[in-house]
Amino acid sequence: VEAHRRRQAPAGRRLEIRRGRITPCQGKRPGGAPGAYVHRALQDERARLYCHLRGQLTQTPIVSDTRPRKLTCQETWALLQEDNRSVLIDIRSTMEFLFVGHPKGAVHIPWMDEPDWTVNPHFVTDVRKVMLGGATPHDEIKGAPVVLICRSGKRSIDAGKSLTEAGFSEVLMVDEGFEGDLDEDHHRGSLGGWRYHGLPWEQC
Numbered sequence: 001v002e003a004h005r006r007r008q009a010p011a012g013r014r015l016e017i018r019r020g021r022i023t024p025c026q027g028k029r030p031g032g033a034p035g036a037y038v039h040r041a042l043q044d045e046r047a048r049l050y051c052h053l054r055g056q057l058t059q060t061p062i063v064s065d066t067r068p069r070k071l072t073c074q075e076t077w078a079l080l081q082e083d084n085r086s087v088l089i090d091i092r093s094t095m096e097f098l099f100v101g102h103p104k105g106a107v108h109i110p111w112m113d114e115p116d117w118t119v120n121p122h123f124v125t126d127v128r129k130v131m132l133g134g135a136t137p138h139d140e141i142k143g144a145p146v147v148l149i150c151r152s153g154k155r156s157i158d159a160g161k162s163l164t165e166a167g168f169s170e171v172l173m174v175d176e177g178f179e180g181d182l183d184e185d186h187h188r189g190s191l192g193g194w195r196y197h198g199l200p201w202e203q204c
Contacts, residue, residue, distance in 0.1 A: 068148060068160025070175040073197045076147055079172075080105070086145035087130060091123075091159050092178070096151065101203035102178065103149060103194050111150070111159040123159065124166045145170045149194065152177040 071079065079086050090102045091111040102108065109126045112119055120126070131144060146168055148156040156173035163171045178201075180193030195201055 066161045066164040067157055068164065068171040068173040070153075071147065071172050073174055073176055073192075073194050073199055076149075076172070076174050077199050079145060079147065083145055086147060088147045088149060089127060089130070090178070091148050091150050091155055093117075096178075098204040100179065101195065101201050104200035104202050106149065111155050119158075124162055127163060127168075128166075143169050145172060147172045147174065149174040150177050151179050152181050152188070152193070 076088065080088055088103055088106045090097055090106040090108050092100075092102075092108075093110055093113045094108070095114065096102075097108045097110075107130050109123060109130065110120055111123060127146065131146070146163060148159055148163075148171070150156045150159075150173075153173060153175050154177075156177070160171045160173050174194065176192035176194070176196075178194045179188035180191045180196055182188055183190045189195055
């Protein structure tokens with residue numbers, strides 16, 4: 001690039017690249033008088049090259065957001081009533097699902113479970129099996145609404161990402177979860193959550 005600019009510059013002048021900027025070296029005008037004269041065409045070319053290099057240096061890759069879209073508890077219940085393709089999946093542990101309680105009609109597929117509390121390697125496969133076994137046609141499985149619910153909305157984010165990355169296009173989550181966040185007394189169920197809003201639920 002620098003060699004090309006030298007060939008295009010007037011006699012007695014050259015361009016230098018210093019710290020990412022293209023600047024003309026101090027020289028003399030054709031008549032011998034000192035100055036910083038640069039031909040107009042060369043200035044325009046320098047400006048275009050600068051913008052191109054700056055764009056290349058600052059360009060960052062676009063990363064799609066794979067997090068599930070949030071719904072309130074009430075919005076989730078309304079969706080389940082209106083769209084028979086939608087499925088509510090409770091991703092909490094088996095103990096939570098049975099003894100703490102769960103939304104009525106929810107399907108249990110734990111994201112992590114006792115005793116090891118590691119991520120379920122079959123989670124995506126199990127969700128796909130549930131969708132294929134329901135009323136959703138095979139060619140619409142990835143477009144059917146899948147709604148995830150956990151205790152307070154934390155685990156659903158990672159679980160939802162795994163489904164989105166696997167090709168599911170309509171992945172949602174209950175923002176407050178089943179029990180909601182802790183209050184000042186370190187209790188759940190008093191600030192939000194499925195039970196707090198009086199929506200249908202059951203337990204073992």
